[in-house]
Amino acid sequence: MTQPSSQSNPQSSKTLPIISLTNLRQGDASARQAVGEAIRRACLDTGFFLIRDHGIASELQQAVFDQAQQFFARPDTDKRAVDKSLSIANRGYEPLGGQTLEAGTPPDLKEGFYLGRELAADHPDVLAGKFNQGPNQWPAQPEDFRPVMEEYLAQMIGLSELLMRGLALSLQLDEDHFDSYCTDPMTTLRLLHYPPQPVDAARDQRGAGAHTDFGGLTLLLQDDNSGLQVWNHQDQQWIDAPPIPGTYVVNIGDMFARWTNDLYKSTLHRVINRSGRDRYSVPFFYSGNPDHRVECLPGCLAPGAEPLYPPTTVDAHYREMYGKTYGRKY
Template sequence: MVHPKWARRVHLYPTIDIGRIDGSLSERKAIAGEIRNACESCGFFYIKNHSIPQENVDEVFDLLKRFFALDEDVKMDAHVQKNPAIRGYEPMLETRLDPRTQGDVKEAFTMGDCYLEPEQSYTQKTGQLPPTYGTQPQNIWPKDAPWWREGLYKYYNQILPLARKLVRILALAFDLDENAFDEIFRFPITGMRSLHYPHTPLDEDKENVGLGAHADFSWLTLVLQDSVPALEVLNREGIWIDVAPQKGTFVCNVGQYLERQRNGNFSATVHRVRNKTGQERYSLPFFLTPDADAELDALECCRGDGGEMGKPEKIGVGDLYIKRVLPARKNHPTRLKFKDVP
């Protein structure tokens, strides 16, 4: 039961059928138009008929439940502080996205792009050998749960191609050639974040913040939700709106890199996760960002004085990514090492 204090308005964000994403150019442009309208109006939308079978979705949620039910010492073997790339397992309250809260009431496991792990086929995707400046994999895995790596990669290698197709659809949405962004998405920065929100007693005097208010520091985010409502979006009137789970869909939202590329014409909308039911919840967001060595500039159509951001400077994707990701991990060794770097 939802406590009256936490009752919120529900907005039906657009649900876009992408079943013809591999169809004719006119069909792809029609999808692009719908996505553009959604990004301009609210920055959030659902996609359905996305090609990932429901049995695979059910399988990955079973995988998450199995992992987070493991003994703590098994999960802590891959603790995020053992990994300089800020990947791995995060126990409860490890992060605090909203500094006004005690911390995020959730546990998580993050993996992402890694040119050294064979599952990601770096050479096949880029036509180059892996860089020689790094010898340690970007991801860390618990040694006593090999099935976890296998299962996450099975899903990762389904969601990444889908995200890449959406990149091309967004190029069409900007009236560009659909391959316009291929060069900055050859081997993109990715983050796949398995999340477990525990049973939380309802307390009318305490707001249970599973994930503090924030805007995603990505280009595009695709979120797989289970059936428990908790995701909320801050609309333009300053009201928190429920993004209700819809079976068979992903929730997609604009990230800050895409907002910058569009010079503010698309908004990276603030959102949060709050446990309003007390039920256990699982979700799996996938964050897509251009290549670490890419330089990102505002699109020609969005430059000048008309955009909300004025005349943004060109940015180095990887450098800015590090500066923005570290502050949320206040105790991580990598953050402490660079705490005095502007």
């Protein structure tokens, strides 16, 4: 894939497709397959699409935004009390400039908070040292932060399981093909706060630099402020992905692309908050069972061809990706 330069690129007039999940949840076999085919078209193109009729209540989404805004407005000492450097599972607060997603550029203009499935310190997966498995760090304030996030996390896991059935259909596989992958999944919920892009920011400094996601499936909840852009490799332009009420932006990551032998696309995207306001977004990363084997899926390899990648596991793939990004062994 051709990489965009750090220079500004013209904007594409292309838009991302919007797919209803109604028939995936309650339609007959042919209706569910039609949803799978729509997902396939999107994944063969950019690997990005929007979903509606997803079943997540707008009231719960707003509660997540409210709690995130309250947390990020806390004094720095309060946020640092749950710094993710204190966690064995990469959970907690990441300060402004704590990540550089695009190599060779200044640190990203965002702060974040990471959480995932709650596993006690004596859980077998934690004792075994599986990647990103462990307890969350919970801030003392706001007081409703934990119950809201735990409810949202549970519902997002259910929605991701539904989408994995759609992805199976998109690949002409049985609907339950990914059920073992969905057992005891590794998940990450990130709360992100993007301050307005400073007028004196470096030309190549952004809210989130151009990057692809590491794993399986990403579901992004956006507030009312634009900023997300997706790279269109066909015309070498950026596609704006503004917030559309009632939708999530969905994309596949590097691991799922690898799983399909790069048939499906894991595509560069970035965030530039030019709204003049604080921007909040909530990406949810669904990565599957850490022990699940990832090797070329049926139907993704031409006759006589060899897979592009050796087999791996979810756990091993994530350790490799985090090691490249943070410059140390995981």
